[in-house]
Amino acid sequence: MTELLEVDGIEVRYGAIAALKGVSFSVRRGEIVALLGANGAGKTTTQQTVSGLLRPASGQIRYGGQRIDGVPAHEIIRLGICHVPEGRRVFARMSVVENLQMGAFRFRRVRPEALDRVFTLFPRLKERAKQSAGTLSGGEQQMLAIGRALMGEPRLLLLDEPSMGLAPLVVRQIFEIIREINQQGTTVLLVEQNAAQALRLAHRGYVLETGRIVMEDRAVTLLADDRVRAAYLGEDLGEG
Amino acid sequence: MTFAAGGGSVGRRDAWYHKPDVRRLGASLGVGLVLALVTGKDGRSGHFGSGIAAALGGVRVPSFLAVGLALWGVATGINRYGDEMRRALAPATAARKRVTGNATFRTTSLLVMLVVAIGIPPMLSSFWQGVLVEQVGIFMLLAVGLNVVVGWAGLLDLGYIAFYAIGAYTTAYFTGTLPVQPPIVLNPFLCFPLAVLACLLAGVLLGAPTLRLRGDYLAIVTLGFGEIVRIVANNSDGITNGSRGATNIPHFSIHLLGINYDWTLNSLPYWYLIMVVLAVVVLLFFRLEHSRIGRAWAAVREDEVAAQASGVATVKIKLLAFAIGASTSGLAGVIYASKIGFISPDNFLLILSISVLAYVVFGGMGSLFGVMVGAALLTWLPQFLRDYVPATDRNLYIGAILVLMMIFRPAGLLPARRRRTELSLHDIPEAETVAVPAPGSMGGSI
Ligand SMILES: Nc1ncnc2c1ncn2[C@@H]1O[C@H](COP(=O)(O)OP(=O)(O)OP(=O)(O)O)[C@@H](O)[C@H]1O
Ligand SMILES: [Mg+2]
Numbered sequence: 288m289t290e291l292l293e294v295d296g297i298e299v300r301y302g303a304i305a306a307l308k309g310v311s312f313s314v315r316r317g318e319i320v321a322l323l324g325a326n327g328a329g330k331t332t333t334q335q336t337v338s339g340l341l342r343p344a345s346g347q348i349r350y351g352g353q354r355i356d357g358v359p360a361h362e363i364i365r366l367g368i369c370h371v372p373e374g375r376r377v378f379a380r381m382s383v384v385e386n387l388q389m390g391a392f393r394f395r396r397v398r399p400e401a402l403d404r405v406f407t408l409f410p411r412l413k414e415r416a417k418q419s420a421g422t423l424s425g426g427e428q429q430m431l432a433i434g435r436a437l438m439g440e441p442r443l444l445l446l447d448e449p450s451m452g453l454a455p456l457v458v459r460q461i462f463e464i465i466r467e468i469n470q471q472g473t474t475v476l477l478v479e480q481n482a483a484q485a486l487r488l489a490h491r492g493y494v495l496e497t498g499r500i501v502m503e504d505r506a507v508t509l510l511a512d513d514r515v516r517a518a519y520l521g522e523d524l525g526e527g
Numbered sequence: 528m529t530f531a532a533g534g535g536s537v538g539r540r541d542a543w544y545h546k547p548d549v550r551r552l553g554a555s556l557g558v559g560l561v562l563a564l565v566t567g568k569d570g571r572s573g574h575f576g577s578g579i580a581a582a583l584g585g586v587r588v589p590s591f592l593a594v595g596l597a598l599w600g601v602a603t604g605i606n607r608y609g610d611e612m613r614r615a616l617a618p619a620t621a622a623r624k625r626v627t628g629n630a631t632f633r634t635t636s637l638l639v640m641l642v643v644a645i646g647i648p649p650m651l652s653s654f655w656q657g658v659l660v661e662q663v664g665i666f667m668l669l670a671v672g673l674n675v676v677v678g679w680a681g682l683l684d685l686g687y688i689a690f691y692a693i694g695a696y697t698t699a700y701f702t703g704t705l706p707v708q709p710p711i712v713l714n715p716f717l718c719f720p721l722a723v724l725a726c727l728l729a730g731v732l733l734g735a736p737t738l739r740l741r742g743d744y745l746a747i748v749t750l751g752f753g754e755i756v757r758i759v760a761n762n763s764d765g766i767t768n769g770s771r772g773a774t775n776i777p778h779f780s781i782h783l784l785g786i787n788y789d790w791t792l793n794s795l796p797y798w799y800l801i802m803v804v805l806a807v808v809v810l811l812f813f814r815l816e817h818s819r820i821g822r823a824w825a826a827v828r829e830d831e832v833a834a835q836a837s838g839v840a841t842v843k844i845k846l847l848a849f850a851i852g853a854s855t856s857g858l859a860g861v862i863y864a865s866k867i868g869f870i871s872p873d874n875f876l877l878i879l880s881i882s883v884l885a886y887v888v889f890g891g892m893g894s895l896f897g898v899m900v901g902a903a904l905l906t907w908l909p910q911f912l913r914d915y916v917p918a919t920d921r922n923l924y925i926g927a928i929l930v931l932m933m934i935f936r937p938a939g940l941l942p943a944r945r946r947r948t949e950l951s952l953h954d955i956p957e958a959e960t961v962a963v964p965a966p967g968s969m970g971g972s973i
């Protein structure tokens with residue numbers, strides 16, 4: 288397996304505060320990699336740095352062997368890295384279709400096959416095509432946010448807490464779809480607080496703690512690890 | 528688990544005085560009362576409140592309140608029974624849609640408007656022709672430009688008039704009417720591209736550093752910029768002739784291929800010139816609005832981070848809107864300078880920036896047609912009121928109309944389709960937009 292994304296000792300600061308203090312990890316082609324950690328660990332910061340919304344103060348990010356740290360977001364998306372930001376951030380006053388259209392902004396025009404694919408994955412969005420996105424339910428908005436990123440036809444999909452604020456059943460549905468997207472050939476970097484479910488879905492996982500990677504392993508191993516169970520799984524463990 | 532608002536505030540929100548209808552009634556009666564008190568016969572100076580006492584005596588207050596009440600009644604009626612009325616009128620509406628929706632109707636109505644715009648002005652008095660050019664026409668052009676910045680890209684520009692000034696002073700410079708002489712003296716027509724260039728340059732110089740910042744900074748910086756431009760013009764005696772300004776700026780003229788035509792003090796030819804410029808600009812902007820760029824503006828306006836994550840180069844796209852607005856303002860400046868023949872820093876006060884913004888909001892932010900109608904109405908109205916109310920009261924009435932508009936039609940007179948939903952979204956309770964869907968409701972579809 289070859290590395291698609293290599294993050295090498297990146298440091299990111301917000302003014303005087305260092306949010307990431309030398310984070311390294313890699314994502315191989317075809318994998319789902321979970322990035323776990325408590326609130327404020329730096330998961331969102333890591334993803335935003337990969338997608339070009341933030342620039343690292345030091346360290347390197349390589350994508351397919353090419354340096355991409357410091358490249359602006361609108362150019363990174365052209366390389367096939369699409370980002371589903373934390374909190375969904377759909378364009379509330381645009382319709383579902385217009386949101387999807389924005390997802391394909393990097394192309395001159397929307398490819399009908401891409402739209403079909405999204406509508407096949409999320410039939411719910413097709414039913415609501417003309418509804419304005421702000422009036423969708425939370426679960427539907429999450430689907431739209433994922434759909435919008437898929438319209439950019441990513442090779443690497445960055446997902447930031449897709450389970451946030453959703454009922455367990457809906458979370459399971461969303462995760463099922465992430466698996467499907469992955470099986471169709473898209474590599475996934477998944478940021479989650481919901482460690483149990485994320486690790487069941489992922490191939491490998493990293494644990495981030497106050498700006499540092501403190502653990503990395505195959506997902507099944509992490510799932511069985513005592514420290515992970517104690518810190519991140521809690522009573523969630525009995526569920527499956 | 529959900530983000531639903533806490534239950535504690537529910538009771539207070541339900542109180543009768545929180546009902547939208549009641550609040551609107553209060554507001555419109557309040558506007559009526561204040562307007563009645565501050566307009567009308569002047570009080571005697573030195574006797575505090577004597578004007579108010581006089582106003583309270585006559586029929587003034589009751590009649591203003593009655594107008595407020597009537598307005599509220601009509602608006603509330605439409606609100607409450609609008610759906611039923613619409614249903615009752617459905618066949619008629621459908622028929623109308625069939626007519627208004629088809630292309631021949633659109634072309635015909637456009638032609639009718641064109642005929643009106645060409646045919647009516649010659650019949651007006653020279654006073655009204657002047658108003659048509661110096662107020663209505665110029666400000667329609669300004670409003671259309673500011674609409675790109677404020678309505679489409681969602682950037683609050685409070686120094687918009689600075690670019691109008693730059694356009695006007697560019698014209699003064701290149702027609703050789705400033706103390707400093709240009710390399711060649713040009714006809715005002717040739718000042719169009721130069722003014723556009725100057726405004727683009729100024730717009731980019733101002734925008735490039737500030738548009739990286741978020742939201743409110745831009746408003747403050749542009750506000751400052753507008754004042755700086757005016758004050759520099761006022762103080763640079765040797766370059767701009769200071770507060771005395773530039774005089775004898777020549778009129779437009781064409782001497783081309785045997786055609787010789789000079790614009791003169793007569794307003795009518797200027798009206799046609801503005802119509803041509805406006806038509807070109809509107810056509811261009813209409814194409815822009817429905818292009819990829821227009822969609823990028825909408826995305827930036829909605830959520831800058833999401834727009835960036837979708838591949839929009841947000842700084843560039845905002846800069847583009849800013850520069851396009853600036854150069855439209857510059858075009859208006861050229862026409863104004865040449866029409867009046869005299870400009871001074873006093874023509875470019877902050878109040879004008881605010882006025883244009885008011886026209887845009889009044890007409891309907893984001894709607895090309897709306898902002899033109901808004902500008903036309905609000906520039907025409909003060910001139911119209913001239914014959915009916917004391918000069919000092921005119922702006923009070925205009926202000927009242929603006930307030931009433933925001934109470935009853937917050938999206939403006941002829942709102943853009945998207946703005947309408949934008950504002951109606953505020954009525955949706957927080958809980959509904961982020962609530963978790965019922966498990967059963969989604970299970971079937973996946
Ligand atoms: N814009 C910002 N300015 C200053 N500090 C920030 C900013 N964004 C994040 N931080 C800080 O950086 C650290 C990492 O934040 P980040 O959002 O990456 O955490 P996270 O792991 O995504 O947390 P969560 O699970 O709560 O989303 C936190 O200490 C946070 O306070
Ligand atoms: Mg986060």
